[in-house]
Amino acid sequence: MTALAPEHITMPVFTRLHPHAHRDEQIAHIAEAARQIRIQDLKLVHYANAGHIGGDLSAIDILATLYGAVLNVTPETVDDPDRDRFILSKGHVAGALYTTLAAFGFLPAQDLATFLKPLSALNGHPNRNKVRGVEANTGPLGHGLPIAVGHALSAKLDVSRRRTYVLVGDGELQEGSNWEALMAASQYELDRLTVIVDRNRLQQGATVRETNDLDPLDQKATAFGFAVVELNGHDHGELLDVLSSVPFRPGKPTFVIAHTHKGHPISFMSNNAAWHHKVPSAAELEQALDELSSLDHRGGVTA
Amino acid sequence: MTDTISTPQSTDTVSAPQSSIADRPRYDCRNAYVETLAQLAQEDHRIVGVVNDSVGSSKLDAFKKAFPDRLINVGIAEQDMVGVAAGLANGGRIAFVSAASCFLTARALEQIKADVAYSNRNVKLCGMSPGMAYGELGPTHHSIEDIAWLRAIDNMIIVVPADPIETAAAMRWAAGTEGPAFIRVSRMNVPELYPKDYTFVPGKAIVLREGGDVTLISNGTVLWRALVAAEQLSEEGISARVLSMPTVKPLDTEAVIEAARDTGGIVTAEEATVSGALGGAVAETVVQTHPTKIKILGVPEFAPTGSAGFLLDRYGMSPEGITEAARALIK
Numbered sequence: 001m002t003a004l005a006p007e008h009i010t011m012p013v014f015t016r017l018h019p020h021a022h023r024d025e026q027i028a029h030i031a032e033a034a035r036q037i038r039i040q041d042l043k044l045v046h047y048a049n050a051g052h053i054g055g056d057l058s059a060i061d062i063l064a065t066l067y068g069a070v071l072n073v074t075p076e077t078v079d080d081p082d083r084d085r086f087i088l089s090k091g092h093v094a095g096a097l098y099t100t101l102a103a104f105g106f107l108p109a110q111d112l113a114t115f116l117k118p119l120s121a122l123n124g125h126p127n128r129n130k131v132r133g134v135e136a137n138t139g140p141l142g143h144g145l146p147i148a149v150g151h152a153l154s155a156k157l158d159v160s161r162r163r164t165y166v167l168v169g170d171g172e173l174q175e176g177s178n179w180e181a182l183m184a185a186s187q188y189e190l191d192r193l194t195v196i197v198d199r200n201r202l203q204q205g206a207t208v209r210e211t212n213d214l215d216p217l218d219q220k221a222t223a224f225g226f227a228v229v230e231l232n233g234h235d236h237g238e239l240l241d242v243l244s245s246v247p248f249r250p251g252k253p254t255f256v257i258a259h260t261h262k263g264h265p266i267s268f269m270s271n272n273a274a275w276h277h278k279v280p281s282a283a284e285l286e287q288a289l290d291e292l293s294s295l296d297h298r299g300g301v302t303a
Numbered sequence: 304m305t306d307t308i309s310t311p312q313s314t315d316t317v318s319a320p321q322s323s324i325a326d327r328p329r330y331d332c333r334n335a336y337v338e339t340l341a342q343l344a345q346e347d348h349r350i351v352g353v354v355n356d357s358v359g360s361s362k363l364d365a366f367k368k369a370f371p372d373r374l375i376n377v378g379i380a381e382q383d384m385v386g387v388a389a390g391l392a393n394g395g396r397i398a399f400v401s402a403a404s405c406f407l408t409a410r411a412l413e414q415i416k417a418d419v420a421y422s423n424r425n426v427k428l429c430g431m432s433p434g435m436a437y438g439e440l441g442p443t444h445h446s447i448e449d450i451a452w453l454r455a456i457d458n459m460i461i462v463v464p465a466d467p468i469e470t471a472a473a474m475r476w477a478a479g480t481e482g483p484a485f486i487r488v489s490r491m492n493v494p495e496l497y498p499k500d501y502t503f504v505p506g507k508a509i510v511l512r513e514g515g516d517v518t519l520i521s522n523g524t525v526l527w528r529a530l531v532a533a534e535q536l537s538e539e540g541i542s543a544r545v546l547s548m549p550t551v552k553p554l555d556t557e558a559v560i561e562a563a564r565d566t567g568g569i570v571t572a573e574e575a576t577v578s579g580a581l582g583g584a585v586a587e588t589v590v591q592t593h594p595t596k597i598k599i600l601g602v603p604e605f606a607p608t609g610s611a612g613f614l615l616d617r618y619g620m621s622p623e624g625i626t627e628a629a630r631a632l633i634k
Contacts, residue, residue, distance in 0.1 A: 081395050129423055135393060137422040140413050146383045147418055150390020150398075153375060157351070158394065177414075180383035187378075 004047035004113055011040040011102050011109040016074060023240070026069045030236040031295075033103050034064035039292050040112065041099045042266075046285045048116045050124070054262035054275035056096035058200040058233070059167060062258055063100040065239040066165060075105045078132050082162050085151050087136050089144020090169035090198065091125040092277075098122050098131065106133035142175025144168060145195060149181045152193035152253075163192045163246065171203030174212050179224070186225025191247035194254040195226070198233065200262040202273045217257060226255035233258030234265070266291055325531045325622065329492035333431065335467035336488045337362045339474045340399055344370050350478060353388045353400045355381050361401040361431050381406050385414035385428070392424040397478060404430025404446035404487060405437075412452060419483045420458045427477045428485045434524065434574030435602065435611040436490035442605035451579030453485050454552050460484045460505055461552040463573070463581070465526035466496045469549060472503035480505075491524045491574075491611050496547070506550045508558035514544035517629045518562035520585055521572045522548045524611075525600075525620050529572055532625035543629060554584045556592070563589045567633040568596035572620050574611075577601035598628045 014033045017026055037060050045051035066086055067073075073083040088097050095115065101107040114120035121130035125139030136147050148166035155162045168178065185193055197217070201208050208214055221228045227249040231238040239258070246254045262276070263269025266288045269280075280288060344350045344366070352374045358367055367374045375391070377383045381402065388398035400407065407430055408415065419426045430449055437444035453459050462477075462484065464470040470488060477484045496511065508520075512533050521529040526547055533543040544566055546558055562569055569589065571582035582599030589595055600619050609617065619628055 085393065127421075136389070137417055140417055142382070143386055143414065143418055146386020146414070147390040147393065149383070150387035151393045152390070153387065154391045154394020154396050157372060157396065177380075177382035177386065180377070180380035181386065184377045184380070184383055184387065188375075 002047060004044065004115060004117070006110060006113045008043045008047050009040070009109050009112050010043070011099065011112065012036055013105050013109065014068065014103050016104070017069065023237070026240060027236045030064050030068040030240065033068050034061050034236070035292055035295055037064055037096070037099045037103050039289060040102070041095050042280060042285055042288050044095050044099060044112060044115050046280050046282070049279050050116055051095045051279065052092045052277045053280065054202070054269060054272070054277070055090060055093045055169065055198070055200070057264050057266065057269065058260040058262045059090070059093050059198050060096050060100070061234045061236060062167060062196055062198065062239060063096055064103070065236055065243060067100050067104045069240055070243045071165070075132070078106060082160055084163045084165065085135050085148070087138070087144045087148045087151070087164070087166040088126060089138055089166055090141070090172055091138030094122070094124060094126045097126055097134070101131065101133045107131060141169070141172040142177040145178045145181040148193060148195070149185045149190065152185065152190040153188060155192060156188065156190065161192070163194065165194045165196060165243070167196045167198060170197055170199045170201060170208050170214060170217075171211070173197065173214055182221070182224040182226065185253045189251040190253045191249070191251050194243065194246045194256060196256045196258055198260050199257050200260045202262045202271070202276070204276050205273060207273070221255035225252060227252040228255045228257065230257045230259065233260035265295070323531060323534055324494055324496070324527050327494035329494050330467045331492055332464065332467050332470040332489040333362045335470045336429065336474065337366055339471040341366050341369055343474065343478045344373060347397065347478065349395060349397045351375060351391060351396050351398055353377070353384055353391065353398045355379055355384045355402045355406065357402045357431065360403060363401060381410035382414050385411040385426070386418050388426045389414070389418035389422060389424045392426050397425050397427070399427045399429055401429045401431060403444070404433035404449045405444055408446065408449040408452055415453065416456050420456045423458060423482060425481050426483055428483070430485060430487045432490035433487040434489070435606065435614045438609055438611040438614055441608065445602070445606060447574070447576040447602045449487070450551055450575045450581065451583065454579060454584065458483060459552065460550065462503070462505070462549055463487045463522040463551055464489070464549055465522055465524070465547060466493050468495055468497040468499060468501050469503060472501050473549065476503045476505060487523060489524050493524050494527050496527055496530065503549065506553045506555055508555040509547040510544065511547050512543065512545040514542035515565060516542045516567050517633050518544040518546055518566045518569045519572065519625060519629060520546045520548050520559070520562065520569060520581065522551070522581060524574050525572045525615065528615070528620055528622050529625055531622035532629065535622060535626045536629055539630070541630065541633070548581060551581050551584055554588060556588045559585050559588045560592050563593040563595040568598070570598045570600065570625060570629050570632060572600040572625050574615065575601050577603045596632050598632045600625065600628060
């Protein structure tokens with residue numbers, strides 16, 4: 001197999017649209033960014049011969065929406081104390097995060113060619129001290145949510161309007177530390193904190209239900225004091241509308257259950273646990289890229 | 304180097320001017336901790352306390368009254384506590400996490416590693432009532448492993464103050480220095496060993512007593528016992544150097560190597576496990592540079608029921624026990 005090389009970096013850089021750009025224009029922008037991020041990420045994983053492509057593909061629409069139209073952070077304001085924070089708790093989808101950061105100009109796209117190579121800044125899990133735009137060194141599961149709660153508390157102490165978003169995997173919610181953090185978020189009425197669950201219903205080797213079921217997740221989050229919203233995690237319009245309108249209930253943090261498919265929207269990967277960290281062959285990569293090239297401007301396939 | 308101990312002499316003493324350190328009044332370091340934290344919070348709005356319901360056991364009631372918004376109590380949830388501290392640091396705050404050392408370091412070890420040390424966050428982990436402080440409560444509540452666990456983690460400065468003055472000085476240093484640190488805050492009463500104007504310098508040993516026959520290296524609640532042991536050894540004609548080693552990591556290897564080279568052997572004594580704490584750090588240094596005889600005093604097992612003082616004595620860390628260890632080492 002050919003190693004990942006500069007010619008495999010095809011990621012165009014997207015600028016942020018004006019915040020008052022028409023909703024349809026925003027959605028089309030996010031959809032094209034998500035499509036390009038997927039193309040690049042598939043190449044990253046294929047040529048590096050490692051990665052977590054299934055979880056990457058389930059999270060990319062959420063990441064593209066956040067960085068493309070929701071978070072008030074740009075490469076120029078990445079050190080601004082009052083920037084919004086995004087914490088990727090499911091750190092094993094670092095490939096998706098790096099590709100998204102490159103898509104929006106935080107990371108030179110050419111740096112992606114070093115993904116997982118010796119001494120690269122682009123480790124299999126993100127490191128904030130090496131990659132601009134990364135807010136926390138995650139990887140062990142159940143860490144991002146407490147960190148997000150801590151940041152949301154700091155914003156509240158500062159009487160700042162900056163927001164905190166944290167993306168957790170659904171399997172990850174089996175870690176008890178998350179539930180400690182959910183209780184604290186509710187206790188401190190952190191209504192500018194949004195927890196997004198990438199609800200793809202698959203973990204490493206089986207479904208979440210077969211392993212240690214989370215349902216009824218909406219009722220659990222409600223009982224823990226959150227305002228709960230369910231949406232299609234691959235629908236950029238729904239994501240944009242919900243993620244940009246938090247909080248829904250004053251005094252309550254928001255819990256977004258984003259229904260997704262691992263491997264989305266690649267036909268042979270979608271909703272297939274085998275693709276947790278399987279690497280696509282050259283033929284599989286070609287087919288996946290073919291499928292992505294035929295997507296329409298709205299991202300095409302629905303969940 | 305001359306003896307730098309400034310004895311807080313009580314004026315009504317009629318005994319000889321060279322009264323033993325063992326006769327000095329003793330203090331709970333937690334009081335210095337809370338007074339200093341309140342002063343620091345007054346001086347710097349970024350400072351916050353983070354606790355796991357440990358308001359009372361950390362003596363933070365007055366702090367809570369003075370800074371009600373700046374004492375974050377996450378409840379009995381140590382993983383969340385340390386993650387929250389890292390998140391507060393992300394937002395520009397300086398979090399002093401204050402919790403029983405046994406629960407802070409064991410329950411939240413992965414958060415300490417990933418969220419604080421590896422992420423290089425400005426979080427100060429304050430292990431309250433460490434070592435054998437909860438004597439009779441048993442090994443679940445003893446925190447003898449904390450230093451060894453944290454020593455294995457990169458980017459973590461480990462400080463074990465020996466008295467209230469050093470506790471306050473270490474906190475002042477930590478508040479003014481960006482990055483992770485772990486400070487042990489003793490509950491067992493200890494005499495004052497340092498002058499009031501003492502300034503903590505990380506990574507530096509302090510020669511509290513000069514000597515050439517043997518070196519006693521200690522910190523925390525055992526340091527005063529080592530000083531009394533040196534007094535006793537002196538009466539026998541044995542001259543013992545006493546090295547105070549408040550920073551276990553990074554270790555002052557230069558001072559350790561000098562002791563190995565210039566004296567007849569090294570006894571380490573600490574309120575911690577014999578595996579991988581100060582004794583282990585000293586041995587690692589000595590064996591790779593200037594091998595000499597070493598005796599490591601500490602706690603070698605899950606301790607039986609007993610007060611902290613009783614247990615330290617049991618494991619050879621009474622002044623007499625340390626004296627005996629030194630005598631045996633150089634005989």
